[in-house]
Amino acid sequence: MSPKINILPDALVNKIAAGEVVERPASVVKELIENSIDARSTQIFVDIMNAGRKLIRVSDNGEGMSRDDALTAFEKHATSKINKEADLFNITTLGFRGEALPSIASISRIKLITRPADAAGTLIEMEEGKVKRASETGAAAGTVIEVSDLFYNTPARLKFLKSDNTEMSHITAVINQQAIANPHIHFRLTNNKKELLNLSSTTDLYHRIYQIYGEDFMNNMLNISGEEDG
Numbered sequence: 001m002s003p004k005i006n007i008l009p010d011a012l013v014n015k016i017a018a019g020e021v022v023e024r025p026a027s028v029v030k031e032l033i034e035n036s037i038d039a040r041s042t043q044i045f046v047d048i049m050n051a052g053r054k055l056i057r058v059s060d061n062g063e064g065m066s067r068d069d070a071l072t073a074f075e076k077h078a079t080s081k082i083n084k085e086a087d088l089f090n091i092t093t094l095g096f097r098g099e100a101l102p103s104i105a106s107i108s109r110i111k112l113i114t115r116p117a118d119a120a121g122t123l124i125e126m127e128e129g130k131v132k133r134a135s136e137t138g139a140a141a142g143t144v145i146e147v148s149d150l151f152y153n154t155p156a157r158l159k160f161l162k163s164d165n166t167e168m169s170h171i172t173a174v175i176n177q178q179a180i181a182n183p184h185i186h187f188r189l190t191n192n193k194k195e196l197l198n199l200s201s202t203t204d205l206y207h208r209i210y211q212i213y214g215e216d217f218m219n220n221m222l223n224i225s226g227e228e229d230g
Contacts, residue, residue, distance in 0.1 A: 025052025026170035031100035036060035048191040051164035061142040064116035074101050105129045108150045114143040183208035
């Protein structure tokens with residue numbers, strides 16, 4: 001006799017869906033940095049503990065969110081990036097699906113502090129995708145989001161993480177990629193309170209490449225340009 005077809009509970013559905021978005025700590029860093037960039041931040045600081053297993057904190061000086069928007073942001077398919085089908089053909093932001101935050105929240109513990117320039121700050125604490133606390137708080141304009149105990153409720157996923165050095169190399173690669181694409185943003189990275197990157201903002205792409213890869217790399221670069229008719 002064939003097994004009965006069952007509807008999976010929401011909590012399990014969320015954990016399965018999270019696997020498509022969050023493969024490792026670097027996936028979380030990428031999604032949070034992209035949110036900060038979309039919020040027009042000029043300063044993004046990433047603080048890591050235990051290569052992201054214990055803590056991933058991303059702080060920015062972007063636009064921040066109101067209390068209502070902060071709560072809505074953790075709902076599935078909630079996004080400020082698109083409103084109608086036609087917007088899919090004119091996407092100018094890095095994120096638009098509204099999947100990242102709810103996916104991350106379903107497999108970690110979240111603390112969010114955010115404030116837009118013209119309103120009070122909001123503190124939200126979540127566990128397994130459920131709001132445990134939402135209150136007004138003092139805060140600088142921008143957003144700080146802390147992701148703690150990643151994969152604590154999906155131990156099979158936690159087991160597949162590599163060594164701390166490997167996971168940190170993935171995180172560093174994500175930040176370097178975003179830093180090259182956005183030289184006007186000041187990026188900083190720490191792991192276990194040790195500074196690994198501190199890339200001041202610049203208007204010169206070559207200077208940003210120098211900041212990351214050094215003088216020897218710059219001296220061996222080739223300038224290639226081209227044009228195509230039509």
